[in-house]
Amino acid sequence: MNTQVRQLADGKVGVVAVEGEIDFSVLPQMREALDEANAFEPTSLLVDLTNVTFIASDGLGVLIEAHRRADDVGRKFDLVHPQPHILGILRQTQLTKLFRVFESIDDAMADDA
């Protein structure tokens, strides 16, 4: 798994782009990337799942933790463009009730505007 953290909209939006499999072995790396993005103190944090090919329940747990932490400080936390298998897991676990899921980063940013 690889992660890339970047800022958009003059730092108002933090993006964590994840590539590969989010399994048990990469949870610390996921948390580290989310911490890095939170350190910028954006008003909105997006996790770009476009290139994620696998996620298990512990990976979902890291996203839920990140959502809770964002909520605690009034920061928006949304998911972007999960592939069908990943979206299927989010729907199966009904986490689509917790997370907002956008088709693209532009869509997510437009919603925040």
Place this chain on the structure above:
Amino acid sequence: MQDSHEIVIPSTPSGRQQAEDIIMKKVDEFGFSEEARFSIRLAMEEAVVNAIKHGNRFDKDKKVTIRYGFNGRTFTLSVRDEGQGFDPGGVPDPTAPENITLPYGRGLMLMNAYMDRVEFSPAGNEVTLVKTTGED
């Protein structure tokens, strides 16, 4: 299981990774659909991580025994830990409103959703997962 194998791993992330890599290579050779492959990968991850984390509680002296095999179009995987076992009927519904924000408790649900059959031993320390490919 006509073609059965056994892997015994320590309760460590690296042991899990090696076992899953070996088994998925066999699954790929067997020619499951992409959807079935994803289901097996997911359910196996949940079962093995549960065994290491909740069953053996990361005790490196305790082992996880993984048996798997193919019979016709059916893949069977069993994962046994050396823990106390648990009652799968006692696991709270992770989709209930009071549980939806909990960062844990979805592994069993995913196993049930993505495999054709999920059975626990009476002691609750072994789970058997079955998936049949829809392709001839």
